[in-house]
Amino acid sequence: MSSIKVGRNDACPCGSGKKHKQCCLQVRQQAAPLPKTQGGAMGSPAELLSQAIQLFVQGHDEAAASRCQAVLQRVPSQPDALHLCGLIGLRQGRPLEALQFIDRALSSEPANDTMHSNRGIVLQALGRHEEALTSLRRALDLDPRGIAAWTHQGLSLMALLRLDEAELSFRAGLDLAPSDAAALNGLGQCLLRAGRLDEAARVLTQACIADPQSVTARTNLGVVHAALGRHEEALVDFQQLVALAPDRAESWDRLGGLLQEMGEAEPARDAFTRAYQLEPQPARLLRKSLVLSHVHRSLESMREERQQFEAQLEALLAAPAAPAEFDMSSFLPGIFSLAYQGDDVLPALRKLATLYLKLFPGLAWTAPHVTRPADGGRGLRIGFFTSYVHDHAVAHCFAPLMQALVENAGFEIHLISHRQLPLGEGRRPYAGYTGRFVEVSDRLTDARQEIAALELDILVYQDIGMEALSYFLGFARLARLQCVMGGHPVTTGLPEMDVHLSSSLGEPDDAQAHYSERLVMLDAIPASCEQPTLPSRFKSKLELGLPSEGNLYVCPVMLQKIHPDFDRAVAGILEADPHGYVVFFKHASLPLDRHLRSRFEQTIAPELRERVLFLPWVRNRDDFAAINALAAVILDPFHFGIGSTAATTMAVATPFVTLPGKFLRGRVGLAYARMLEVEACVAIDAADYVRKAVQIACDPALRDRLSAGIQENRSRFFDNQAYLAQIRGYLASGREGPGAAPRKLMDN
Structure with missing residues (x-):
């Protein structure tokens, strides 16, 4: 040793x-x-x-x-x-x-x-x-x-x-x-x-x-270099690590994990395969078999990779496997990446859940209090689990709800996380929260016991699926009613998740077919954010490193969301507006723009690519607001669109253009347009998307009219009382609990 x-x-x-x-x-x-x-x-x-x-x-x-x-x-x-x-x-x-x-x-x-x-x-x-x-x-x-x-x-x-x-x-x-x-x-x-x-x-x-x-x-x-976002230095560290200990499986695990995070799918698969060859374990088998890219080289390569993923998943399900001791490293970041591909993820997520239960049957765990009659003599005990209690978009979307529920005398609210509640400025989303905060272990078995000890009637996951602990907790029955909110607006595929809280403003008519949970539709956007405070003066284009002339078509999302189908729209906008620029933002630390630039070399003509800009990731809120304000129009990308960053767009009242997709994650822009009563921003197809984007950018009267509509109605988002009231009413009704037997809703 x-x-x-x-x-x-x-x-x-x-x-x-x-x-x-x-x-x-x-x-x-x-x-x-x-x-x-x-x-x-x-x-x-x-x-x-x-x-x-x-x-x-x-x-x-x-x-x-x-x-x-x-x-x-x-x-x-x-x-x-x-x-x-x-x-x-x-x-x-x-x-x-x-x-x-x-x-x-x-x-x-x-x-x-x-x-x-x-x-x-x-x-x-x-x-x-x-x-x-x-x-x-x-x-x-x-x-x-x-x-x-x-x-x-x-x-x-x-x-x-x-x-x-x-x-x-x-x-x-x-x-x-x-x-x-x-x-x-x-x-x-x-x-x-x-x-x-x-x-x-x-x-x-x-x-x-x-x-x-x-x-x-x-x-x-x-590990520290990666946590600091210094991924190139971390890559050197882990390359030196495998040179120091080439026969140590964990060395290759580390290298593979970093390469996957950096979007290097094939080298990551090679490293995971080497780790598995050295020490065959279920977690390593999953990692080497089920790798997905963040940014795809082409539409064809994305489809090929998805087919390979599903074939490997089927093979793993069919292969005999002895139950194993749970390993947190078996979590697959590909779960998150699947949703960016524009296809129905429910079949794959259900199969993946079945595979995890086959390999790690101990994931299926039930808190003792769930099998006992509920205590009707106390208030409704509700827990909200989140991985994001710091200054993060998820926290900004749900913190107002948490405080509103704390003020309800019939509720006993617990904010639960395996992350420490920050001090100082980092605590800002939850600065006014007066309910109980429960910090649990980052070890699954301990975290389950600690949450079970709360004897919750209802457990709500704000952002399940975005990281390992929340996902694996979701296999357990820790409360009589277990709900999912839209921090990650995708179904879980997990048998113990009962209800998914969503919005009729964005969901398509056949929405239930794409969820393992039973959908509960709200008539409002299922989030409420504090309105950003804007600076007294916005920086100029020159100060922000932007072209001084020409329309700016700004796409303020993570680069993982830029689907290959969106490339044609980018090219179409640049063709239709010869003086316009399409603006993306680099990832804060990962070299994802390198992969996207490489794809654009194949899909966008050279003379048009000159007007595709990649700005450094903007952490300063005032600068981000200024870029949104200077934009002629905000571009909502296809299939997995804009989310909480729309708060800044609404604050500066810049019009946006959106093309609704098949699933909620690609229809949030539609929901915003309906809420704001600016449905002129909604396109019917890709060609119409290009026409609307250029028309809004080049027609000052239309742009001003849409901007005025956003200003008039944005309080529906920033002071979303309808959402708060509907959530409060739903939780108070206890439709599946407390006291009701847990319902498994896998066969919707």
Whole structure:
């Protein structure tokens, strides 16, 4: 096990109390090869123990154990032999056996700090961190200079989420040895867990310099770089990782995950395949088999990839598979990508749910209170699970609803997340929230228990499917009624989701056929946002790096939403308006614009491509509002269109053009147009979309008329009382609960 590999500055495993480099490492470097023995180990106990230590340092565990056993046959309580047997057991993955040996050693030498330190490391391996702390503190009482004890004490404190204490422990070790790679790596991990990413990157860089061969430090540095959005640096880290440990499956997992996030589907599949070849596991089988691109090279390649995805899914369902222990890394980002392709996702999502339950039957879990009669003597207990409690579009859409429900005397509201509720400006969407906030574990089994302990009548998922924990929680029955809201406006395909709250303003007539949940239609947009505060003066085109002349056709969405079908509309607009520019926004950190530019080279003529602009991602709200205000028209892309960013568009009253798709995710623009009573913005086909976009941009009177309509009616979105009242009424009615048996609505 990597946790007991002996570094040069670690305590020597022989129990001398010296550093390894000052003790047995010298023996290893200076000693001649061991003589072969006939008929087993020979020599005095001292000679045998010396041989055992040398063999252990060289990695020959079986031979070292044989020498130790020979010593113990003659001197059963010899502490150094017992201690070394414990270290061998730990390295070979037998921590309980290791603990027994080290406890026997300590009975003879109770004041040996190295043995207490290694006992703490064994207890860490067993997950018994409170006991580990007791042993590590005893080691430090005996020798405060024990760097390994300070480091491992920090690791146990970190496992117990006592991050401030963990940081102090790591720093105490670094005060003794500022370049100790293990302590630097531990501190870097601690800073990562605390969300102090820039500090973590600096410390982990030092750890990699201190020990260029450290797989753990290089892994952690790559994770931090990716979390900071520095994906090119993370790619270098993970490429170095697979060079350091090419036979380690996790190295290839890391590389594959990053490549997939960067939109490099084929290299990601190759990396996942290599990981599976090294260590075949269900999660790796899923990852290598079900990879999808973020931005597709062409319509044909998108369809080919989708066919391959569905064929692999069918093959996995048909193949025999033994139930396995759940692995969170089995989550497939492709679940999210499927929705961008413009096709019905329900069949694939249902099959995927069936596959997960086949591989991980433990996902189907029921909270104990659900099977008992409801407590009619209290208010309705409602939980809202979200992955986005920080300054995020989902939070901005649903925070007003949360506060409105808190003010209802008949409701007991719980906002639930595995993310910490931020402090300061980052908390802005929930700054006025006065209900209860419940932070749960990011481990599935713990999170289920913690939510079950709330004994909810209704559990509402605001954004299920956008990340792993919310998706896998959705397989469990944690409340009598379980609902889905439109943070991700797509069905889940999950058998335990009862109701999907949607809007008749956007859904097509055959909408129910595309949902595994029963649709509950609201007569309003199912969101309510605070109206953005606009600056007193917008920046000019020049200040924002935009062309000073010509109409701006701005498409303010993530590049994953730019379907190949939309390319023809972009080209058509640029052909019809020879002085116009189509403006996209780069991803904040991923090189998705590179893939989209490459596709445009095949679908848009060179003279037109010169007027396709990719602006850097705009984090400043005032600048984003200014770009929306300077736009002649906002382009709502095909199949998966504009969402919460429409709040800024409405605030500046810029007209938009939209072409309704087959599913709600491509019809939100239609819903906005109906709500705002500007249905002149709605196209009937792609050619009409181009005509309307250019007409709005080039006809000031039409543009002003549409802008006035948006200004007149936008309060229906920013002060969406109809939505708040309808949600409040639906939840209060308890149509499927509390007290009603859970309904499985897979066969709509």
